[in-house]
Amino acid sequence: MPSRGPRYARRWLVAVVVILLLVGCTVAVLLLRAPKNVSHPDVSFTSPSVTTTTGTTKTTAKAPPPPPPFVWPMFGYDAARTRAFTGDPDLTPPLRVAWKFGGNALLEFPPVIDGDTLYFEDDGATAKAVDIVTGKQRWKTHLGTLSAATPAIASSLGLIIVPTLSDTGSSPGDGRIAALSMATGRVVWSRPLPYGGESSPIVAGRTVYFGDQDGTLYALAARTGKVDWTYQASGAIKGGPALVDGILYFGDYAGRAYAVRAADGDQVWAVSTGGSDFGFGSGNFYSTPAVAFGRVYMGNTDGFVYSFAAGTGQLAWATSTGDYVYASPAVADVPGLGPSVFLGSYNGDFYAFNARSGAIEWTHPSGGRISGSATIVNGVVYYSTLGTRTTTGLDAATGRTLFSFPDGAFTPVVADRSAIFLDGYDVIYELLPAGRRSAR
Numbered sequence: 001m002p003s004r005g006p007r008y009a010r011r012w013l014v015a016v017v018v019i020l021l022l023v024g025c026t027v028a029v030l031l032l033r034a035p036k037n038v039s040h041p042d043v044s045f046t047s048p049s050v051t052t053t054t055g056t057t058k059t060t061a062k063a064p065p066p067p068p069p070f071v072w073p074m075f076g077y078d079a080a081r082t083r084a085f086t087g088d089p090d091l092t093p094p095l096r097v098a099w100k101f102g103g104n105a106l107l108e109f110p111p112v113i114d115g116d117t118l119y120f121e122d123d124g125a126t127a128k129a130v131d132i133v134t135g136k137q138r139w140k141t142h143l144g145t146l147s148a149a150t151p152a153i154a155s156s157l158g159l160i161i162v163p164t165l166s167d168t169g170s171s172p173g174d175g176r177i178a179a180l181s182m183a184t185g186r187v188v189w190s191r192p193l194p195y196g197g198e199s200s201p202i203v204a205g206r207t208v209y210f211g212d213q214d215g216t217l218y219a220l221a222a223r224t225g226k227v228d229w230t231y232q233a234s235g236a237i238k239g240g241p242a243l244v245d246g247i248l249y250f251g252d253y254a255g256r257a258y259a260v261r262a263a264d265g266d267q268v269w270a271v272s273t274g275g276s277d278f279g280f281g282s283g284n285f286y287s288t289p290a291v292a293f294g295r296v297y298m299g300n301t302d303g304f305v306y307s308f309a310a311g312t313g314q315l316a317w318a319t320s321t322g323d324y325v326y327a328s329p330a331v332a333d334v335p336g337l338g339p340s341v342f343l344g345s346y347n348g349d350f351y352a353f354n355a356r357s358g359a360i361e362w363t364h365p366s367g368g369r370i371s372g373s374a375t376i377v378n379g380v381v382y383y384s385t386l387g388t389r390t391t392t393g394l395d396a397a398t399g400r401t402l403f404s405f406p407d408g409a410f411t412p413v414v415a416d417r418s419a420i421f422l423d424g425y426d427v428i429y430e431l432l433p434a435g436r437r438s439a440r
Helices: 006-033 274-278
Strands: 095-102 113-114 116-122 127-130 138-142 153-155 159-166 175-181 188-191 203-204 207-211 216-221 229-234 242-244 247-251 256-261 266-272 289-290 295-299 304-310 315-320 330-334 338-344 349-353 359-364 374-378 378-386 389-397 400-405 412-414 422-425 427-433
Touching: 116 159, 138 295, 153 203, 159 188, 159 207, 203 349, 216 266, 242 289, 289 330, 304 338, 330 374, 338 378, 374 412, 378 400, 378 422
Parallel strands: none
Antiparallel strands: 095 427, 113 116, 116 127, 127 138, 153 159, 159 175, 175 188, 203 207, 207 216, 216 229, 242 247, 247 256, 256 266, 289 295, 295 304, 304 315, 330 338, 338 349, 349 359, 374 378, 378 389, 389 400, 412 422, 422 427
């Protein structure tokens, strides 16, 4: 058999060089095509209006009417899901624990509030009502085996709307959407969701809107559960839709963002994100959008935070955090900082972004991955760190630490006028200003 001598060696060397060149070119192409920060600040943006109040010298002996019962009706507080709230002036740190409830089931999503009652659903698909004054349970209703959403309140109907991921197993599938009596927890109506649902619903008027794991966006009659219309997205809808000026905004697990008319489900626009530029498919939208300043804001698992023009879907900016962004944004016009977007990343940093340009205003290292969403109460932005199971409150204007609490994992805070309710890993706490004896 002839020897494989120098000629064979040269051929082998040429083959290796060609392979290395091909690999190098492929890597270079992917790096060049990888999504990068984008900023188009001139894309349609509505600056916050400044209003002035003129005083009056007119006086009257008649006492003002009492304020209506307080309602925090859905995940994100308002239909735009801005997650920003102003309560009593002293509802700021330092805070003390007035009561606590729970301790036996994971609390991935926060409660809603109607008057003197908290309503929530734990990860074991058990819905509960808790008295705000005493911290005692009023009722509980076992709906299934797996859930990951905040209910929505239909106050005028006396109902809370609750989705489940599964009624029978430990994986998504065979779930449902149900309406429970706010007074008793009794199931008033229920519709099956074959693929399960973890999209926190929104109630507007007498219609409830939410998505499911199959990528279907639903509009149901809140009183009966009857389907008004459906819209089919390209991937699972995990986050809840936001609703502004008759338009629903949401993202899906195919990395697309959508605007759909609430009246009939007709599409206004749908756009893809830049994650597909990697060549491996786009990232996923788990984040529930916030809508403010004429823009839509969402985090994505491709590591970017996105801003789209609400009217057209045009990309206004995309800013990278370098790791998954599951969190939903909190958005506010902050004194001393201006219109800003707040959320955390799996890279362990919490961010304040310029709402118009996407520029990073400040960052705060948390010491662990951040999965849940932030809430702003009286100028303090609260978030939890899943990696350390703690909760932090920062001055929204500067990022300076004002509050620290040794519990929390996902979305930590809702509030009424007088108290903050903090979701720990499996316990809900009522927090009051340190000098106040009672919230009521």
